[in-house]
Amino acid sequence: MSASAQGPATRAEVCAAAVADAFAEDGETLASPIGLIPMLGARLARRTVNPDLVLSDGVSLFMADDPPLGSTGQEVEGWFPHPRVFDMLTFGKRHVMMGAPQLDRHGNQNLSAIGDFDRPDRQLLGTRAAPANTVNHRTSYWIPRHSPRALVERVDVVCGVGAAAARAAGSGATRFHDLHRVVTDLAVLDFTGPDGTLRVRSVHPGVGADELRAATGFALDLPDPLPRTRLPSSEELRLIREVLDPRGLREREVPAR
Amino acid sequence: MDPRPRDKQMSIDEVVAELRDGMTIGIGGWGPRRKPMALVRAILRSDLRDLTVVSWGGADVGLLARAGKMRRAVYAFVSLDSVPLEPSFQRARQSGAIPEVMELDEQMFLTGLRAAAQRVPFLPTRAGLGSDVLVHNPEIRTIRSPYPGPDGAHDDLVAMPALRLDAALVHLNRADAHGNATYLGPDPYFDDLFCLAAERSYLSVERVVPTAELSDGVPVQRMLLNRLMVSGVVETPNGAHFTACTPDYARDEVFQQLYARAARGSEEEWEAFRSRFLDGDEAAYQHAVRTWTEEQR
Numbered sequence: 306m307s308a309s310a311q312g313p314a315t316r317a318e319v320c321a322a323a324v325a326d327a328f329a330e331d332g333e334t335l336a337s338p339i340g341l342i343p344m345l346g347a348r349l350a351r352r353t354v355n356p357d358l359v360l361s362d363g364v365s366l367f368m369a370d371d372p373p374l375g376s377t378g379q380e381v382e383g384w385f386p387h388p389r390v391f392d393m394l395t396f397g398k399r400h401v402m403m404g405a406p407q408l409d410r411h412g413n414q415n416l417s418a419i420g421d422f423d424r425p426d427r428q429l430l431g432t433r434a435a436p437a438n439t440v441n442h443r444t445s446y447w448i449p450r451h452s453p454r455a456l457v458e459r460v461d462v463v464c465g466v467g468a469a470a471a472r473a474a475g476s477g478a479t480r481f482h483d484l485h486r487v488v489t490d491l492a493v494l495d496f497t498g499p500d501g502t503l504r505v506r507s508v509h510p511g512v513g514a515d516e517l518r519a520a521t522g523f524a525l526d527l528p529d530p531l532p533r534t535r536l537p538s539s540e541e542l543r544l545i546r547e548v549l550d551p552r553g554l555r556e557r558e559v560p561a562r
Numbered sequence: 563m564d565p566r567p568r569d570k571q572m573s574i575d576e577v578v579a580e581l582r583d584g585m586t587i588g589i590g591g592w593g594p595r596r597k598p599m600a601l602v603r604a605i606l607r608s609d610l611r612d613l614t615v616v617s618w619g620g621a622d623v624g625l626l627a628r629a630g631k632m633r634r635a636v637y638a639f640v641s642l643d644s645v646p647l648e649p650s651f652q653r654a655r656q657s658g659a660i661p662e663v664m665e666l667d668e669q670m671f672l673t674g675l676r677a678a679a680q681r682v683p684f685l686p687t688r689a690g691l692g693s694d695v696l697v698h699n700p701e702i703r704t705i706r707s708p709y710p711g712p713d714g715a716h717d718d719l720v721a722m723p724a725l726r727l728d729a730a731l732v733h734l735n736r737a738d739a740h741g742n743a744t745y746l747g748p749d750p751y752f753d754d755l756f757c758l759a760a761e762r763s764y765l766s767v768e769r770v771v772p773t774a775e776l777s778d779g780v781p782v783q784r785m786l787l788n789r790l791m792v793s794g795v796v797e798t799p800n801g802a803h804f805t806a807c808t809p810d811y812a813r814d815e816v817f818q819q820l821y822a823r824a825a826r827g828s829e830e831e832w833e834a835f836r837s838r839f840l841d842g843d844e845a846a847y848q849h850a851v852r853t854w855t856e857e858q859r
Contacts (some may be wrong), residue, residue, distance in 0.1 A: 365748035386749035387592055391672055395688075417665060418655070422698055428655035430646060431619070431639035437669035437689035464667075466692035477707075477717035478691035 314536050316490060317342060317559035318545055319509050322537040323493050325350035327445050327486040328400060333357040334443075335393050337401040341558045342488075343447045345374055347402070348549050349541060361385045374550045394434065397481055400443040403435060405487075407460040408446055410503055410523045412467030412484050412496050414439075415460035422462050435464035440471065443483040449558050451489035453522035456503075468501020490559045491517055493534050498526070507532040511562070567740040572794040574844055577764045578604045580794070581729055584633070586614040588675075588725075588760055590732030590753035591805060593620040594642045594813055596745070598733035598766045600801035600844050605631060607843070616725055618671075618751070620805060621821065624650030625840075627660055628825065628832070634662040636725065638671045642818060649825035667695050670702075672752065674725035679758035686719040696720070730760035733802045734786065735810055737765055738773040741792030744784040747808030757791040766798040768810045800848055816858060817851060 314322075324346020328336050336358045338347040344363075348371040351358040359382075362368050367383030385393075393399050406429055407415035416433050420426030438444050444465060448455050463470060471478040487494040487503065491512045498504035505527055508517055514527055537545065545555070578601070581587065587605075591597035602622045605613075612633040617623050619640030626632050628650040640651040654660050666674070669689035677685040686705060690696055696704075705721040732753040737743035743765055745753070757763040765787065776785060804821065806813040824835035839850050 384748075387751055391669055394669065417694075422665075422694070424658050425655055428647065428652040430641055431637060432665050432667050432693070432695055433639045434668040434689070436667040436691070436693035436695055437687075439693075440688045440691050441669075463692070463694040463697075470692040474692035475718045476711065476713070476715040477688055477704075477719045480711065480717065481688070 314542060315556060315561045316509060316511070317555035317561070318537050318542060319534055320488055320490060320559055321346040321349055321545055321555060322541055323488045323534055324402065324447070325353065325541070327402065327488065328358060329354040331355060331358065331400050331443070333359065333398070335359045335361070335399040337361070337399060338447075339401070339403050340447050340449065341374060341554055342449065343402040345545065345550055345555055346488075349544060352544050352549070353541060359383075371549060373548065373552065374554045375552055394437055394441055397442045399441075400445065400485070401438045402445040402447050403438065403465065405446045405448055405455065405465070407455060407457050408448065408487065408503075409457050409460045409467070411459070411469050412501055412503060413460045413463045413470060414446060414465030415462045416464045417462040419461055432462075432464045436466060439466040439482060439484065440478045441481050443485050445484075445486040445488070448487065448489040451491040451517075451520045453520065456489075456520070457522040468496060491520055505531070507534040509534045510536065567789060569739045570741050570789070570792065570795045571739050571770065572764075572796050574600055574604045574766075574796055574798065577601055577794055577796055578608050578610070580762065580764075581605070581608075581610055583610060584612045585728040586616060586726065588727035588730040588756045589615060589617040589622045590730065590751060590756045591620065591622075591802070592618045592749070592751045593639070594644075594818065595620075595749070595806045596733055596747065596751060596802050596808075597622050597805040598731040598801065599803060599805060600798035601731045601733075601764065601766055601796070602626065603840060603844060603847060606840055616727060619648065619651065621648065621650070621818075624648040624825065627651050627654035630659070632660055634664065635660050636664040636666065636671070638666045638668040642822065644815060645818065645822045649822050653825065664699055665695065666690075666699070667693065670695065670720065670722050671725070672755075673722040675752065675755045675759045677722060677724035678726045679755055682724065684721040684723050687722050688719060690720040690722070691718070725759060727756065727760035728762070730756040730763040731766070732756055732763065732787075733766045733798070733807065735768050735807065736771050736776060737767040737787070737795050738776060739770055739795060740773065741765060741787065741789035741795055742773060742776055742785060743767060743787040743792070744776050744780055745786050746780070746784060746810070747806075750786050754786050754791065757787060762793040763791055764794045764796065765792050766796045766801045768799055768801065768807060770795060770797045798844065801844070803848070803851060814851075817855070820854070
C-alpha cells in the first residue's frame with residue numbers, strides 16, 4: 306500500500322463515501338451524478354456496496370468500467386444518447402444527484418436564476434430537468450460549499466420540487482416524488498423533517514454545531530448529540546486514492562481543511 | 563436516366579431569405595454540440611428581427627440575444643458545457659434585453675415539440691408540476707387525467723402546449739441533395755423531432771453526397787432525416803463551428819474560450835470580436851477562424 310493510502314481521510318473523501326451511501330440501496334438503477342464528488346461517490350458505490358448501478362459517461366454511453374476521474378472508460382455496455390435520457394427519466398429507474406445553487410428548508414432547489422426571475426441579478430443554467438427529475442424518480446443533491454447563500458429559507462425560483470410543493474400539486478406530482486439525500490462539504494442531510502423539510506443526519510468529522518448553524522441560511526433543529534458522518538473504510542480509501550481518483554481531483558472540489 | 567426527386571440544395575443566404583420577422587425558429591443540436599452555426603451566423607448578419615427562438619441553448623441563443631434578434635427565447639437551459647453559463651445569454655437576461663422568455667423544464671420542452679410533431683394541441687407530462695415553471699408561464703395549464711391511477715386517484719398533469727415551429731434549422735454530417743441525411747456522431751439529439759415540429763426545415767451539412775453514399779459502409783440506423791422532413795439542404799463545411807460535429811471535428815475549445823472572454827468583456831472587446839469574425843459572410847468567418855487559429859500556434 307502506498308504511503309498516501311495510509312493518511313487519514315480528507316473532507317473530500319468523507320463526502321465521496323457519503324455519496325456512495327446515498328446510492329447504496331438503489332439496486333439496478335441509473336445513477337446520474339452531476340459533479341466530481343458525486344461521480345466519484347457513485348463509482349465508489351458501484352465498486353463496493355452496489356455493483357448493479359448503471360453509470361453513463363455523461364455524453365452518450367453506458368460504461369461498464371469505472372475509470373479514474375478525468376478519464377474515459379473503455380468498456381461500453383450501452384448506448385445512452387439524449388433521447389434515451391428522457392426515456393429513462395420517465396421510466397423511473399434513475400437516481401439523480403444534482404447540484405443546487407440554492408436549496409431551501411422545504412426541499413425546493415433553484416438552478417435557474419438568482420433574484421427576480423423577470424430581471425435576475427444572476428442568470429444561472431436554467432431550469433434544466435429539475436422539475437421532471439423530482440416528480441419522476443429519486444433525487445439527491447450535492448452542495449460543495451455549504452453556506453447561507455446555498456442553504457436558504459426560500460429559493461428564488463423553484464426548479465427541483467420539495468415535498469410541500471409536490472403535495473400542493475397533487476397525486477400527479479407526489480406519485481413518484483422521492484427526495485433522498487443532501488451531501489454538502491459540512492454535513493449529510495435528508496428530508497425527514499416536519500412536512501418533508503431538511504433534517505441534519507450527520508456532520509462531517511471536524512465540523513461543530515456552531516459552524517454548521519453559521520453556514521446555514523435558516524434555523525437548524527440539531528439532534529443532541531450530533532451524529533458524525535462515517536469515515537471511509539481503508540478499502541474505500543484505497544479505491545479512491547489508487548483507482549478512482551489517483552490525480553486527486555476531488556481535493557479541488559472540496560479542499561482539505 | 564431514372565427520374566430523381568427534386569434537388570433541394572440552397573445557399574446559406576437563400577435559407578435566410580425564406581425566414582420572416584416574427585417567426586418561431588427551432589434550432590437543433592444540444593448546447594455546444596452540432597449546432598447549425600453557419601445558418602445562425604447568417605441570421606446575425608440579416609435584417610431579421612423579433613424572432614422566437616426554441617433551442618436546447620448554446621452559443622446560438624447567446625449570439626442571437628446579443629444581436630438583438632430575439633423577441634422571445636424558449637429554452638430549458640443555455641450552456642456551453644466547459645463554460646457552464648453562456649455569457650451573452652446571461653448578460654442579456656440580466657440587462658433585460660430579451661423581451662420575453664419561456665423558461666421550461668427539459669421534459670416539458672421535449673413534450674411540447676412532440677405535441678407539435680403529432681399535430682395535437684398539447685400532451686400530458688408530470689414535468690413542471692409544483693415548480694415555478696408554471697408560475698412564470700401561467701398560460702401553461704394542467705389537466706385532470708380521465709383515468710384513475712392504481713390507487714384510484716386522478717392525477718392532475720401538465721398539459722404542455724405544442725411548440726410549433728415556423729422553421730427548423732439543423733446541422734448533420736452528410737446529406738444527399740434531396741434531404742435524406744445521416745448523423746455520424748454518438749447522439750442524434752432531437753433534430754428529427756425539430757424537423758417534424760416545423761412547417762419548413764432547413765438542413766446544413768458538412769458534405770452533400772450521392773444518395774447511395776449515405777448508407778455505404780454506414781449503418782442505416784444513422785439515417786436520421788428523410789426528405790419528407792426537409793425543405794432545403796445547404797453544404798456548409800465546418801458549419802457547426804465552434805460547436806462539436808463528431809466525428810468530423812470536436813468542439814473548438816480554444817475558440818469557445820475566446821468567444822466567452824469577448825462576450826464577458828467590455829463593449830469594445832465584443833465589437834472587436836464581432837468585426838473580426840461575425841460581420842462578413844461564412845467564407846470570411848471560416849477564413850478569420852483559420853487565421854486566428856494559426857496565430858495561436
